[in-house]
Amino acid sequence: MKKKRVLAIVLSAMMTVGVTACGSSASSTEGSSTGASSDTTAQAASSDASEASSEAASAGSSDGLSYANLKLGQDYTDLKATITMFNHRTDMDSDDYGGKNWKSYLADFNKEYPNITVKITTDTNYADDALTHLQSGDYETIMMIPAVDKSDLSSYFMSYGDLDTMKTQINYANAQAYDGQVYGVPSTATTQGIVYNKKVFSDAGITALPKTPEDFIADLQAIKDKTDAIPMYTNYAAGWTMGAWDAYIGSNAIGDNTYMNQKLVHTKDPFQNYKDDTHAYAVYKILYDAVNKKLVEDDYTTTDWEGSKSMLNEGKIGCMVLGSWAYPQMEAAGKNGSDIAYMPFPITVDGKQYAAAGADYSYGINVNATDDEKAAAMVFVKWMTEESGFSYNEDGLPVKAGDTKTKLAFDGVTFLEDEPAKEGEEDYLNEMNSESELNINAGGNDKIQKIIEHAANGDESFDDIMGEWNKAWDDAQQTNGISVDY
Amino acid sequence: MTGTMEQEGKRSRSGFGRWIRSRQGQQLLIIVAFMIIPLTLLIVFTYFPFGEMVKFSFYKMKYATPIDKRKFVGWQNYIDVFRRDDCFGALKLSLYYMVGALIQLVLALYMATILSFKVKGGNFFKGLMFFPFLINGIAIGFIFKFFYTRGFVFDTILAWCGFNPENLPYWLKDQAVNNWSLVATSVWRYFGQNMVLFIGAIMSVDAELYEAAELDGANKWQIFKAIILPSIKTIVTLNIILSITGSLSAFEQPYVITNGANGTGTYFVIMNQIAHTSQKVGLACAMAVVLLVIIFACTLLQKLFFKYVFRDAESEDESYKAKKARLKAEKAAAKAQKQKGVQA
Numbered sequence: 001m002k003k004k005r006v007l008a009i010v011l012s013a014m015m016t017v018g019v020t021a022c023g024s025s026a027s028s029t030e031g032s033s034t035g036a037s038s039d040t041t042a043q044a045a046s047s048d049a050s051e052a053s054s055e056a057a058s059a060g061s062s063d064g065l066s067y068a069n070l071k072l073g074q075d076y077t078d079l080k081a082t083i084t085m086f087n088h089r090t091d092m093d094s095d096d097y098g099g100k101n102w103k104s105y106l107a108d109f110n111k112e113y114p115n116i117t118v119k120i121t122t123d124t125n126y127a128d129d130a131l132t133h134l135q136s137g138d139y140e141t142i143m144m145i146p147a148v149d150k151s152d153l154s155s156y157f158m159s160y161g162d163l164d165t166m167k168t169q170i171n172y173a174n175a176q177a178y179d180g181q182v183y184g185v186p187s188t189a190t191t192q193g194i195v196y197n198k199k200v201f202s203d204a205g206i207t208a209l210p211k212t213p214e215d216f217i218a219d220l221q222a223i224k225d226k227t228d229a230i231p232m233y234t235n236y237a238a239g240w241t242m243g244a245w246d247a248y249i250g251s252n253a254i255g256d257n258t259y260m261n262q263k264l265v266h267t268k269d270p271f272q273n274y275k276d277d278t279h280a281y282a283v284y285k286i287l288y289d290a291v292n293k294k295l296v297e298d299d300y301t302t303t304d305w306e307g308s309k310s311m312l313n314e315g316k317i318g319c320m321v322l323g324s325w326a327y328p329q330m331e332a333a334g335k336n337g338s339d340i341a342y343m344p345f346p347i348t349v350d351g352k353q354y355a356a357a358g359a360d361y362s363y364g365i366n367v368n369a370t371d372d373e374k375a376a377a378m379v380f381v382k383w384m385t386e387e388s389g390f391s392y393n394e395d396g397l398p399v400k401a402g403d404t405k406t407k408l409a410f411d412g413v414t415f416l417e418d419e420p421a422k423e424g425e426e427d428y429l430n431e432m433n434s435e436s437e438l439n440i441n442a443g444g445n446d447k448i449q450k451i452i453e454h455a456a457n458g459d460e461s462f463d464d465i466m467g468e469w470n471k472a473w474d475d476a477q478q479t480n481g482i483s484v485d486y
Numbered sequence: 487m488t489g490t491m492e493q494e495g496k497r498s499r500s501g502f503g504r505w506i507r508s509r510q511g512q513q514l515l516i517i518v519a520f521m522i523i524p525l526t527l528l529i530v531f532t533y534f535p536f537g538e539m540v541k542f543s544f545y546k547m548k549y550a551t552p553i554d555k556r557k558f559v560g561w562q563n564y565i566d567v568f569r570r571d572d573c574f575g576a577l578k579l580s581l582y583y584m585v586g587a588l589i590q591l592v593l594a595l596y597m598a599t600i601l602s603f604k605v606k607g608g609n610f611f612k613g614l615m616f617f618p619f620l621i622n623g624i625a626i627g628f629i630f631k632f633f634y635t636r637g638f639v640f641d642t643i644l645a646w647c648g649f650n651p652e653n654l655p656y657w658l659k660d661q662a663v664n665n666w667s668l669v670a671t672s673v674w675r676y677f678g679q680n681m682v683l684f685i686g687a688i689m690s691v692d693a694e695l696y697e698a699a700e701l702d703g704a705n706k707w708q709i710f711k712a713i714i715l716p717s718i719k720t721i722v723t724l725n726i727i728l729s730i731t732g733s734l735s736a737f738e739q740p741y742v743i744t745n746g747a748n749g750t751g752t753y754f755v756i757m758n759q760i761a762h763t764s765q766k767v768g769l770a771c772a773m774a775v776v777l778l779v780i781i782f783a784c785t786l787l788q789k790l791f792f793k794y795v796f797r798d799a800e801s802e803d804e805s806y807k808a809k810k811a812r813l814k815a816e817k818a819a820a821k822a823q824k825q826k827g828v829q830a
Binding site: 433434439444446449457 | 548631632634635636638656658659661744745746747748749751759760763765766
């Protein structure tokens with residue numbers, strides 16, 4: 001009896017010890033092994049990268065594998081290679097895609113380079129999955145560079161050449177550059193403006209595109225009076241479509257490409273009325289006025305993003321304030337793609353209009369690929385950029401330096417590319433966003449939604465809202481100890 | 487190695503060793519041995535994270551802030567919770583959900599009582615009313631977004647009933663009604679679950695009691711009041727406490743249907759926004775702790791309240807009044823005795 005009991009205790013004790021020990025040892029070994037492996041891969045990758053970059057730097061002229069020296073149609077025409085590409089355009093996989101799909105791009109490419117086979121995989125959850133692919137160490141020859149730290153770019157991707165040379169070849173060379181080397185060539189570039197239905201605008205008797213907030217509101221009023229369309233659709237319920245308004249308060253509203261990432265954090269009362277229809281005040285005022293004058297949809301709380309695309313396409317909506325990335329989607333959403341157009345944001349600074357422009361996803365080439373694959377990938381990237389017409393077909397801004405072909409009707413508008421934050425101040429905007437809870441360009445959708453609510457209910461004036469924001473901003477500057485310089 | 491162990495064993499055998507071999511010691515050992523796994527799990531996955539959360543509530547930090555850069559701010563986060571009008575303003579919305587919860591419980595109790603007697607197609611109705619609880623909360627959100635859209639399902643139904651669609655309010659836009667719309671969704675979803683719980687409890691009541699009551703000429707209301715309600719009071723109390731705490735932490739409906747915009751942001755939605763959009767983790771943790779205290783207080787108050795309400799049912803063989811009278815009599819008797827003693 002006693003023996004049995006002792007046995008039972010010993011057994012149970014052993015089991016518990018066994019279980020806990022098992023758990024802890026397993027987790028610890030797992031942790032250490034993954035840590036070790038990631039370390040080694042990182043090391044291996046970085047050593048590879050340094051080799052590759054030194055190779056590229058030294059062999060740049062002799063070997064010829066640099067973006068600038070590559071001559072399309074002359075070099076590597078007899079190269080036989082199979083490469084893979086991973087990207088986010090799932091819609092372009094389909095035969096029903098309204099524009100030119102991947103299949104036809106590849107067919108065109110193979111006319112020139114019949115021996116290079118490109119296999120394209122696409123993914124709806126690209127941003128996350130691409131990072132997983134990179135971390136696994138086994139990734140495609142060409143990738144759209146996901147959100148990796150710039151200092152890690154060289155561990156994953158080969159350099160196209162040094163920054164100064166690349167600037168003569170492409171626009172937005174800065175987008176994926178680190179330490180004077182360029183690791184990504186943008187697939188296309190987007191800008192900020194307003195996507196609108198040309199037919200609705202002409203039906204309303206609008207002949208010239210609006211250039212000031214006043215003109216724009218008058219045009220919306222004309223649409224309301226003369227057509228059945230909703231002048232401007234807010235897409236309030238989707239949330240992120242509201243946060244999109246923040247994208248206009250920098251270059252578009254001020255004409256200064258250092259404002260967004262450098263000056264804003266040091267500005268006192270950035271939401272004040274500058275009394276010249278510029279700055280953030282004018283941008284948000286357009287929204288407030290449009291809602292207040294009932295120039296938006298009747299019931300904004302039940303808007304439907306997917307449905308709004310076809311409504312714009314069919315002329316039931318006049319315009320929507322969204323980045324130019326939305327333009328091709330609106331065209332593809334129905335039969336009237338030719339009615340859709342894209343116009344600059346209606347703010348004029350000292351007689352000139354500006355638009356913020358930035359690179360979309362960039363092509364990066366796997367640094368661990370074989371030399372033949374790298375060469376083939378480089379050929380494909382350069383062909384996509386210079387000869388495929390991809391950025392034109394996708395309604396983007398030209399990537400090839402000196403190219404001006406684009407479908408965006410931005411005559412006389414100066415494109416500005418936002419400068420990065422000053423060294424040592426990279427975190428300032430994040431700190432300010434968090435402290436002030438305004439979350440500019442960082443998911444601050446609720447503040448814009450509140451503008452609409454107050455405008456619709458008429459329970460708070462626009463100046464009061466901006467006053468609150470100014471106070472939140474100034475308090476945050478004080479709390480964070482950020483100097484007020486402007 | 488073995489030598490030292492033996493020596494140690496000998497030394498401890500005198501005190502601890504003997505105790506551990508005793509019946510008491512063996513009992514304790516077994517209890518500890520069997521409890522250690524669930525306790526470890528509970529502590530590691532519940533109490534330790536909770537402790538961390540309480541710790542975070544005293545810091546100013548973001549999710550990604552490294553440990554050495556988190557700033558200790560004392561009670562500042564708690565002071566902010568009480569100073570900010572959005573935090574406690576959001577708690578006012580819980581009142582809507584509490585009213586909804588009460589309506590939901592009354593409705594559930596009514597349906598449960600009816601359905602626990604013989605009703606034609608009773609099981610069909612039970613299934614029908616329980617069904618919403620089985621649907622995923624996110625899906626319900628999307629269903630009701632369309633349901634409430636201007637000129638869609640709800641407006642059409644009301645138009646059939648003769649309402650003029652022009653005079654109907656905007657169910658989600660109008661701030662006077664939008665919280666009621668969301669509460670209605672919540673009632674629609676959870677009332678079936680409450681009802682099933684009530685039916686289960688009512689089923690356990692001895693059917694002979696009904697028979698006896700009917701023989702005595704009691705009507706249905708009297709049966710409900712005298713037999714059913716006292717018999718299921720535990721489950722009623724439980725359901726009310728769960729519904730009230732649930733309404734304090736309402737989240738799903740406003741989050742999915744309106745994103746918490748347009749004056750529908752409940753405490754949880756605001757907390758989520760502060761923690762994840764603005765990354766004020768410390769403040770959000772403080773909000774969570776404050777809510778926990780509030781829920782504790784509410785539960786305690788309810789317990790006391792029900793103790794009072796069900797005081798008749800609590801005492802097994804005598805009613806509250808009888809007990810009170812008896813105690814009073816005893817007290818008086820004791821007093822008289824005492825006085826007698828003093829006199830003597």
